[in-house]
Amino acid sequence: MALVTNTRSLMGKGSVKSCVIVNGVKAGALLEISNSTALEIKSTGDKKTVPEMRYLGGGSKDSYTRLTEVTGSVTFTDFSVETLEKVLRTSNVAIASSAVVDEAHDNVYAGEFVPFNKIPDSGVAYVVKKGATTLDVGDDYIQKATGIQLVAGGAVIDGDDILVSYTANKSTVLEAFQSAAVEYQLYFEGLNEIDGGNPIPVTLYRVKFDLLDTLPLIADEPGTLTATFECLSLNGKFFKIGMVENA
Numbered sequence: 001m002a003l004v005t006n007t008r009s010l011m012g013k014g015s016v017k018s019c020v021i022v023n024g025v026k027a028g029a030l031l032e033i034s035n036s037t038a039l040e041i042k043s044t045g046d047k048k049t050v051p052e053m054r055y056l057g058g059g060s061k062d063s064y065t066r067l068t069e070v071t072g073s074v075t076f077t078d079f080s081v082e083t084l085e086k087v088l089r090t091s092n093v094a095i096a097s098s099a100v101v102d103e104a105h106d107n108v109y110a111g112e113f114v115p116f117n118k119i120p121d122s123g124v125a126y127v128v129k130k131g132a133t134t135l136d137v138g139d140d141y142i143q144k145a146t147g148i149q150l151v152a153g154g155a156v157i158d159g160d161d162i163l164v165s166y167t168a169n170k171s172t173v174l175e176a177f178q179s180a181a182v183e184y185q186l187y188f189e190g191l192n193e194i195d196g197g198n199p200i201p202v203t204l205y206r207v208k209f210d211l212l213d214t215l216p217l218i219a220d221e222p223g224t225l226t227a228t229f230e231c232l233s234l235n236g237k238f239f240k241i242g243m244v245e246n247a
Helices: 081-087
Strands: 012-022 031-034 036-051 060-076 091-095 098-108 113-115 127-130 141-143 147-150 160-168 171-175 183-192 202-209 225-232 239-241
Touching: 012 036, 031 081, 036 202, 081 171, 081 225
Parallel strands: none
Antiparallel strands: 012 031, 012 183, 036 060, 060 225, 091 171, 098 160, 113 147, 127 160, 141 147, 183 202, 202 225, 202 239
């Protein structure tokens, strides 16, 4: 049965996807980035006017607006590798689950927090040594989610070297601002909820994300990431929208 539209009102829902492009050509899989709560496209122009000088009252005899910029923003709810690598221009290192044995932490201080080099599986007991002596959990240190809290007055004093053993959890390390900006094609698998879920697909041919303005890390409510971007020209084209018409 052919799709028909019942209204031109728009209440959009859907999935924002992206793929890497090189010289305007697709160079990777088109995959969903994240759950998104907002997607907007904006345009600005340089307006030139011819003043109306023949009559009192002013105004314009003619005008022309030249497109100068097409920009946009998308708000993500997922703090995922796929999202962060675009807006923080990260270099990523995948960490496999593995046993870490005798990871060295030199010149520690009594009572300080010692973060591990990898994210530990905190469900597995850590082993902490000072020289050949195995330290006692509770008396000498407290096992925490990303490392250990040394107990002031315990066996560790200022300047000691310690060794820690633990199970590294599978994870990814994202090193911010270590990669050049990458161009993407964005595709919005849009659905118009107020029009019976009719599709309204949008393709943005060439997108370059700006650097992230704010990375919210502490909050009372679920955080969001608002990423701005510029739509670049692909042979004079910027984006296209598909719309259902009555049969």
